[in-house]
Amino acid sequence: MKLIKDASEMTALAQTARAKGRVVAFVPTMGYLHSGHIKLVEAGRQEAGKDGLVALSIFVNPTQFGPKEDFTTYPRDIERDMKMAAGAGVDVIFIPRPDDMYTEGFKTFVNVEALSDRLCGAERPGHFRGVATVVVKLFNIVCPQIAVFGKKDFQQFVIIKRLVQDLNFPVKIIGVDTVRDPDGLALSSRNTRLSPEERQIALALPRALNIAKEAFLRGEKSAPAIAGSVKNILEKHRLLSVDYVNVVSVDALEAIDFVERDAVVLAAVRVGSTRLIDNVVLSC
């Protein structure tokens, strides 16, 4: 596995690979890798083929963190990440220098309107603008034909698909289903912050979403009823606070009254000082 820190070196390597007919698959991450990321790498490899070039980036992107958020304390362990990435068959690991990504006088932002303002965006103003901007930057540096994102960050996934369509990026976006620990908790780099007690409380989130899905499968089509039942379960826990629970359409993320087409239950909670998100798709 090759380590690259220089953006122009990354671009040159990708373009050389493409000129030789290799498919470049890209997995952008903020590091502190877990099995969910490894699934993304595997999906990238499958799409790119045995001779493809699988690139994984690690960049904790400052522009997607609010001033009171956890940018400085976001978990980082580059040594461990390098070993995991190499073990997963990553060909190139790209770890740009922050100063190279945001040079003096930086002032260009990409915004996917409407989709970025609701749900997690309402709670975290500017978050998805930062995500969209860094994804465009990374696409331009890595020049992939394929990019892989996890569906745990469902809103992000929808925003990136919209961005790629709207801005005509010649990149195929692959979404990978959420990977969970055996106890049901969706993998997240931030899980490491949960105390054992908090982790037990956090399990209410996947449990509540699962119950919602079962209710839907038994015939419950009312979006407010589904969201309400999730909230009821979550709010029983004194040490868990609900940011939002919403049932929305899968593409436009618009509030719906009845689940008549594919929808998704999106939820965000706080357990102690840790913010967790999860979702479950209701397929019609």
Added chain:
Amino acid sequence: MKLIKDASEMTALAQTARAKGRVVAFVPTMGYLHSGHIKLVEAGRQEAGKDGLVALSIFVNPTQFGPKEDFTTYPRDIERDMKMAAGAGVDVIFIPRPDDMYTEGFKTFVNVEALSDRLCGAERPGHFRGVATVVVKLFNIVCPQIAVFGKKDFQQFVIIKRLVQDLNFPVKIIGVDTVRDPDGLALSSRNTRLSPEERQIALALPRALNIAKEAFLRGEKSAPAIAGSVKNILEKHRLLSVDYVNVVSVDALEAIDFVERDAVVLAAVRVGSTRLIDNVVLSC
């Protein structure tokens, strides 16, 4: 010369050319071509080389026009444009369908902050956001290594250079000096709207900028004095109204007091219902 209307066909053609080692040079225009555009094509050819692929697009981009601006009446003559482009040695002319460029649910915009709000941006809110967005779209469709812009639209040129740097587009931006008619008027597709009388009045714009440059060369370094002298000349004309005259730094477009580094005098006026812009660089 090949005519392409389909975005994915354009992308495929450019990528095939690049895979064969050809350099793709791109000249985005809104059509109604004049000798200024031809200079851009020539510059593109020179950079791309004899074996390069020179692509020119024609697209009157709705998102860069305000609701009260001249989108519907912007001059158009595709037949004439095709002949001129072919004569200038364009290899591919790309004329996208408006519905393909802005599909239903479009909501992604690129904005170069600060640079887009001043000067022409103050007069035309959203204009440069529309320009930045369509340039990103066209870059992603045409996949050029080189793109050529005229310096008559000086603020646009600065914004695009900033955008390319900020978003890491692997595209080299070439700026081409303004082409003028023998009477001094900068070429613009909108000049066609001027009556003969209006055209005589419009000549005050290049004349005033020329006088400003001469004053600078004789030792005048005060930016307000230079801008003031330009305004004085322009305001003598009853049928000409001044939108702005500003002396700013060439890269940041920031107001300056003294011309101690390279600066540019930017001016916008209205003659009748036609808005004209022009500029002159003051090199230190």
